[in-house]
Amino acid sequence: MTSNDPERIASAPKLNQPAAAPPVVGRNAFDAALAQQVAREKEVTRHNDRVSAERRRLPMMEVENYAFEGPDGPIRLTELFGEHYLLLVQNVMFGPDWEQGCPSCTWAVDNLPANMGRVTENGIAFAMISQAPIEKLEAWRTRNGWPHLWVSSHETSYHYDWGWTRTNDQGEEWQLPGYSYYLLKDGVPYLTYMTTARGTEAILPTAHIMDRTVYGRQQDWENSPEDWPQYPTYG
Structure with a gap:
């Protein structure tokens, strides 16, 4: 889980060195404690490998070839793949009536690799999707200096179909952040995995x-x- 306010990261309390610190021990005691921790972390790694193996065995489902609005006009979901067969979509929280993008999602975009070529060279395209109109997305993208393709689902049912925008009994809406993973096979887009909440921390x-x-x-x-x-x- 990450902070919803990036300015808090640079606040004075965060930068001041805390008084509390771990107990000081000698080399032998430190090595023994570290070895125990490494053993625990190796088990976490092995468990993660088992979970990843199950993820690769998930079924997939065909997805509507939505017509989003991009900076240069309409763009289909299949076009987000470009020349690739895999697609990672970051669902950035940015409601239609918002004037700015979600600070936490903005922080997450800033966490993307500086060299996205390391992603695309493995056949994985990347794009961002939000519900706000394209004009707002382009303004926020320019302000943050992002080179990534960002498209609007404003005129589609995408956000409602997949639960990125939810509505309570009183008709109030709220959004969720997350990632969707797609496979393009024989010209048809398929959803293979999606995650939200703390599942986003993996990247x-x-x-x-x-x-x-x-x-x-x-x-x-x-x-x-x-x-x-x-x-x-x-x-």
Whole structure:
């Protein structure tokens, strides 16, 4: 889970060095404790390999070839693949009546590889989809300096069909962030996997870097030692 306010990351409390710190031990004690931790992490890795193996065995389903609105006009879902057969879509929260994109989703886009060629050279195209009109998306993309293709689902049912926009009994709408993975086979787009909530963390390197520091993400949901710095996740 990541903060919904990137400005909080640079706030003064975050930058001040905390007083709390782990106990100091000698080399032998440190090596023993580290070895135990590495053993636990290896089991996590093996478990993740087992889960990934099951993911590769998921069935797929045909998806409507939606007609989105891109910066240069209408663009079909199949066209988002470009010359590739795999497609990763980041569903960025940006409601039709919003003036700015979701700060947390913006942070996630900023976490993408600096060289997206490392993704495309493996046959994986990348695009972003939001419900806001294309003019708003282009303005936010330009402001953040993103080179990625970003299309609008505003005139389609895409966001409602796949639960990226949800409605409660009172008619109030809210959005979810996440990723959709597609395969193009014989000219037909198929959905092979999708994830939201903390499932998005799998491709957020900054979160994993923070996890391995002594203080973690410093967020209030974490199980940390007493007196460890923690701040509201969405504060």
